[in-house]
Amino acid sequence: DAGVIQSPRHEVTEMGQEVTLRCKPISGHNSLFWYRQTMMRGLELLIYFNNNVPIDDSGMPEDRFSAKMPNASFSTLKIQPSEPRDSAVYFCASSLRGGQFFGPGTRLTVL
Amino acid sequence: AQSVTQLDSQVPVFEEAPVELRCNYSSSVSVYLFWYVQYPNQGLQLLLKYLSGSTLVESINGFEAEFNKSQTSFHLRKPSVHISDTAEYFCAVSEGYSTLTFGKGTMLLVSP
Numbered sequence: 001d002a003g004v005i006q007s008p009r010h011e012v013t014e015m016g017q018e019v020t021l022r023c024k025p026i027s028g029h030n031s032l033f034w035y036r037q038t039m040m041r042g043l044e045l046l047i048y049f050n051n052n053v054p055i056d057d058s059g060m061p062e063d064r065f066s067a068k069m070p071n072a073s074f075s076t077l078k079i080q081p082s083e084p085r086d087s088a089v090y091f092c093a094s095s096l097r098g099g100q101f102f103g104p105g106t107r108l109t110v111l
Numbered sequence: 112a113q114s115v116t117q118l119d120s121q122v123p124v125f126e127e128a129p130v131e132l133r134c135n136y137s138s139s140v141s142v143y144l145f146w147y148v149q150y151p152n153q154g155l156q157l158l159l160k161y162l163s164g165s166t167l168v169e170s171i172n173g174f175e176a177e178f179n180k181s182q183t184s185f186h187l188r189k190p191s192v193h194i195s196d197t198a199e200y201f202c203a204v205s206e207g208y209s210t211l212t213f214g215k216g217t218m219l220l221v222s223p
Contacts, residue, residue: 004154033210043155043201043213056210091154098162099145100211102154 004103006092012109018080021106024073025094033100034067034077035091043091049075082110113138113204117214124221126194132187132217134176134202144185145203145211146176155201161185172196197221 005024013019025032033048047057049069057067064083069075079086087110093100116135124130136142143162147155159170166178176187185202199218203211 031209042215045210048210050209093155098143099157099160101157102147104154 004092004094004101006103006106008106009104010107012111013082014111015083016081018078019082019086019108019110021077021090021092021108023075023077023092023103025075025092026101027073029094029096029101030072031095031100032069032075033093033095034075035093036088037091037105038088046077084110086110113142113206113212115202115204115212115214117202117217119217120215121218121220124192124219126221126223127191129190130188130192130219132200132202132219134185134187134214136183136185136202136204138183138204138206140206142204142206144176144178145205146174146185146187147201147203149199149201149216151198158187158200192219192221194221194223
């Protein structure tokens with residue numbers, strides 16, 4: 001299995017632009033998680049899906065953030081408009097039972 | 112609500128020395144426990160997990176952790192570390208097969 005796949009690996013954009021991060025979970029996994037990691041706040045759970053349905057989005061910082069999971073093999077995290085404080089590494093993880101498997105992350109820099 | 116405490120933000124050790132990374136958790140129900148490792152500029156990798164059964168769990172690269180319910184701890188140990196073990200280690204807890212609550216991480220620094 002290729003593991004969790006995320007794209008792009010790096011994204012540099014200017015403040016105000018829309019950013020879309022993509023994730024392909026491990027085939028057969030029924031839960032998908034989006035995290036954000038920064039030096040200041042560590043690892044934060046943004047949202048998670050179970051069987052493609054959003055279960056808990058309480059970690060989504062603002063209305064500028066939105067996430068979708070149109071099918072079992074694809075999810076997106078969108079930031080519109082982006083701000084410099086959104087700069088972070090964004091991880092996607094998937095799980096079936098007992099432990100999450102993380103993707104390599106997308107390093108986002110908003111100038 | 113559950114929480115995880117990793118008391119040490121950094122643990123410096125010499126190569127071939129033993130190491131223990133501490134993790135304590137709080138929860139009102141039965142939990143599953145995990146250790147993840149993050150190498151520089153990489154994602155988190157699952158190192159080992161406790162779901163049920165034997166309270167001592169091992170990883171393929173020589174780490175082990177013991178679930179101690181009375182002390183609500185899940186400390187990670189290795190009898191002899193290598194330079195390549197330098198990384199950040201995260202302890203995590205979940206109540207069932209849902210979200211994980213992570214500790215703030217412990218940076219293990221192995222020097223020659």
